[in-house]
Amino acid sequence: NAVVHWYKCDLRTKDNHALHLASEKAKSKGVPLICMYIVSPQDFEAHLTAPVRVDFILRTLEVLKADLAKLDIPLYVETVEKRKKIPQRVLELLEEWGANHLYTNVEYEVDELRREAKLVRGCLEKGIAMDAVADTCVVSPGELSSGSGKQYAVYSPWYRAWMAHCSGKPSLLDLFDAPQKNPSNARHQFLNLFASSIPETPENKRITSEEKKRFGSMWPAGEDAAHERLKKFTKDRIGGYQARRNFPAEIGTSSLSCHFACGSLSARTAVHTARENNSTKKLDGGDPGIQTWISEIAWRDFYKHVLANWPYVCMNKPFKPEYTNITWEYNQEHFRAWCEGKTGYPIVDAAMRQLNHAGWMHNRCRMIVGSFLAKHLLLDWRMGERYFMEHLIDGDFASNNGGWGFSASTGVDPQPYFRIFNPLLQSEKFDIDGDYIRKWVPELEGIKGKAIHDPYDRGNAKEAEKAGYPKRIVDHKASRERCLTRYKEGLGRE
Numbered sequence: 001n002a003v004v005h006w007y008k009c010d011l012r013t014k015d016n017h018a019l020h021l022a023s024e025k026a027k028s029k030g031v032p033l034i035c036m037y038i039v040s041p042q043d044f045e046a047h048l049t050a051p052v053r054v055d056f057i058l059r060t061l062e063v064l065k066a067d068l069a070k071l072d073i074p075l076y077v078e079t080v081e082k083r084k085k086i087p088q089r090v091l092e093l094l095e096e097w098g099a100n101h102l103y104t105n106v107e108y109e110v111d112e113l114r115r116e117a118k119l120v121r122g123c124l125e126k127g128i129a130m131d132a133v134a135d136t137c138v139v140s141p142g143e144l145s146s147g148s149g150k151q152y153a154v155y156s157p158w159y160r161a162w163m164a165h166c167s168g169k170p171s172l173l174d175l176f177d178a179p180q181k182n183p184s185n186a187r188h189q190f191l192n193l194f195a196s197s198i199p200e201t202p203e204n205k206r207i208t209s210e211e212k213k214r215f216g217s218m219w220p221a222g223e224d225a226a227h228e229r230l231k232k233f234t235k236d237r238i239g240g241y242q243a244r245r246n247f248p249a250e251i252g253t254s255s256l257s258c259h260f261a262c263g264s265l266s267a268r269t270a271v272h273t274a275r276e277n278n279s280t281k282k283l284d285g286g287d288p289g290i291q292t293w294i295s296e297i298a299w300r301d302f303y304k305h306v307l308a309n310w311p312y313v314c315m316n317k318p319f320k321p322e323y324t325n326i327t328w329e330y331n332q333e334h335f336r337a338w339c340e341g342k343t344g345y346p347i348v349d350a351a352m353r354q355l356n357h358a359g360w361m362h363n364r365c366r367m368i369v370g371s372f373l374a375k376h377l378l379l380d381w382r383m384g385e386r387y388f389m390e391h392l393i394d395g396d397f398a399s400n401n402g403g404w405g406f407s408a409s410t411g412v413d414p415q416p417y418f419r420i421f422n423p424l425l426q427s428e429k430f431d432i433d434g435d436y437i438r439k440w441v442p443e444l445e446g447i448k449g450k451a452i453h454d455p456y457d458r459g460n461a462k463e464a465e466k467a468g469y470p471k472r473i474v475d476h477k478a479s480r481e482r483c484l485t486r487y488k489e490g491l492g493r494e
């Protein structure tokens with residue numbers, strides 16, 4: 001007899017809802033707890049999981065395996081090639097281990113819900129109990145609805161309801177204890193599971209040893225590393241978060257997104273810690289930096305809520321159906337220039353090169369490049385959404401889809417389509433001295449002063465050309481006009 005916890009995007013021991021329940025159940029029954037993780041290369045491929053993210057997940061699993069082993073809990077990791085086979089294989093493993101209770105945390109994407117539904121049926125047939133519980137959000141999808149019973153489709157009223165809900169129910173931020181130690185004979189009983197190793201995947205094999213080293217030092221994996229980063233951020237930078245978070249040349253944000261995405265840190269722990277650091281010891285009021293940071297984590301909850309309530313966003317459809325009729329461009333040269341950071345717009349190019357090098361991009365820049373792709377280049381926003389997933393260490397369907405909906409004005413945000421970011425103004429405002437551009441676009445290092453934002457028109461064109469910096473692939477004013485016309489046509493407006 002045993003109780004099993006199935007890990008997915010919750011790769012931690014502390015503050016893990018399903019893992020905690022599994023441990024309690026195992027203890028009450030006096031049986032061991034076994035943890036498992038299924039590596040699905042087909043899932044990685046279907047979900048466009050970036051090699052840098054797969055590498056991060058596998059490194060996190062290594063750390064998790066060691067953390068669990070300290071509690072005499074085995075983490076068994078197995079590759080299942082065909083994702084359709086996952087429920088079947090999970091059932092086989094449960095039977096093999098003589099387990100009669102399975103715990104897992106819910107994922108809200110459509111494929112994942114279908115997989116879980118299959119597993120629920122399989123468990124029922126075999127007389128195995130299964131608990132799938134909410135964990136990934138502070139306020140889970142389904143908990144909030146407006147006075148009239150409708151689902152919120154706009155962030156601000158949703159956030160007010162989120163804050164009121166959390167403030168009225170402080171226990172939402174109580175953290176779940178890590179699992180208890182297994183009975184001492186578990187190690188002997190499951191020797192083969194303890195001895196199993198973390199497999200490689202095709203995505204992971206695609207990254208070079210130089211990249212492996214770079215990502216390893218840029219993005220230390222595991223929950224201790226996540227807690228260390230959270231601690232440092234709340235000690236040194238959260239106070240200045242509101243003022244500094246929009247400047248990509250600074251380390252003004254937490255860089256914790258990769259940990260939230262694979263679950264080596266819970267959103268609950270983050271908000272709990274922020275609250276503890278607030279002068280009021282409450283969620284609202286107090287330090288503006290803390291307030292703003294909490295509201296950013298709430299964005300993550302919001303986009304999961306959108307995904308759960310409007311699941312068609314998982315099927316390549318815009319949140320606003322009326323935006324389906326926009327005629328997009330599919331100019332491959334433009335797309336390549338965007339991907340490679342060679343558009344001739346320094347802030348866009350710096351951002352794309354940061355993404356390609358680090359697997360991460362600053363939020364302000366994600367908005368700038370997103371708007372540039374959808375509005376200036378009029379490329380189908382799904383091409384950008386896809387490229388982001390293929391390159392981000394923190395790739396998360398809900399947040400990425402939400403961010404692209406925001407950038408292309410096709411999503412939940414109420415901003416009208418005619419709000420088009422001007423990349424030159426954004427650059428001057430948020431990379432005032434051009435330090436971010438100089439870091440990521442070394443050809444422009446020698447361009448002095450404000451000319452860095454626009455080296456051909458306002459700077460030394462000869463110098464930029466000599467350094468091999470590309471000319472603008474589109475003109476700002478003309479693309480803006482084209483975009484407005486095209487959106488109007490698509491929406492059937494005069």
Ligand code: FAD
Pocket residue numbers: 245253254255256257258260261296297298299300303361362363364366367370388392394395396397399400401402403404406407
């Ligand atoms: P911080 O500023 O420290 O914020 C703390 C946490 O709050 C983040 O780690 C993240 O979990 C959450 N958060 C912050 N801003 C947002 C936001 N706008 N939407 C949702 N959650 C937010 N975030 C992802 O985690 N995965 C993605 O795939 C992703 N794709 C994006 C695509 C586009 C086009 C845009 C505009 C934004 C995207 N974001 C995504 C949101 C945001 O850019 C990142 O969460 C943030 O840059 C991560 O850096 P950080 O951890 O330093 O954030």
